[in-house]
Amino acid sequence: MKILSSNQVARKIKRLAIEICSNHLDDKEIYFAGINKKGVQFANIVGAELMKTSPITINFFSIKLDPGNPLNEQIEVSTDISALSGKKIILFDDVANTGRTIFYACKPFLDIIPERLEIAALVDRKHKLFPIQVDYVGLSLATTLHNNIEVIFNEDKTAEAYLS
Numbered sequence: 001m002k003i004l005s006s007n008q009v010a011r012k013i014k015r016l017a018i019e020i021c022s023n024h025l026d027d028k029e030i031y032f033a034g035i036n037k038k039g040v041q042f043a044n045i046v047g048a049e050l051m052k053t054s055p056i057t058i059n060f061f062s063i064k065l066d067p068g069n070p071l072n073e074q075i076e077v078s079t080d081i082s083a084l085s086g087k088k089i090i091l092f093d094d095v096a097n098t099g100r101t102i103f104y105a106c107k108p109f110l111d112i113i114p115e116r117l118e119i120a121a122l123v124d125r126k127h128k129l130f131p132i133q134v135d136y137v138g139l140s141l142a143t144t145l146h147n148n149i150e151v152i153f154n155e156d157k158t159a160e161a162y163l164s
Helices: 006-023 036-053 100-105 107-111
Strands: 002-004 029-035 057-064 088-096 116-125 136-141 149-153 159-163
Touching: 002 006, 002 116, 002 136, 006 036, 006 116, 006 136, 006 159, 029 036, 029 100, 036 057, 036 088, 036 116, 036 149, 036 159, 088 100, 088 149, 100 107, 116 149, 116 159
Parallel strands: 029 057, 029 088, 088 116, 116 136
Antiparallel strands: 002 159, 149 159
């Protein structure tokens, strides 16, 4: 079942960009970290929208981990983590399910002290098993643990979300 059409996602992306801009009005730069492929796609779309109206410089990087078993292999960060000390970082994921993927994606930041670390998710599910609070939410949804939410990112930079 479709829970977000491409038009609805586009509106949510615009709203998220406005929220981020208003929370970072005095900032000259910010770092967008996408978790795995879909988090990177989400960060890029929000970043493109934010750059339409804001002079903030956005630095993009990615975090790669195994969401099914985050301790199975080392977490890969596509930039020098020490260079992020004292920076403002927003971590992007398409869906915040139990909070486990986001929780482990924060692990590399324990080696530094960012000025601020925030979380953005297109869809935030309300049954967290880990202590994760999403700061920028496209859609907040109460589901059962048995439901699955999938965000499909299209080649034309649009996206849709489905509940099964």
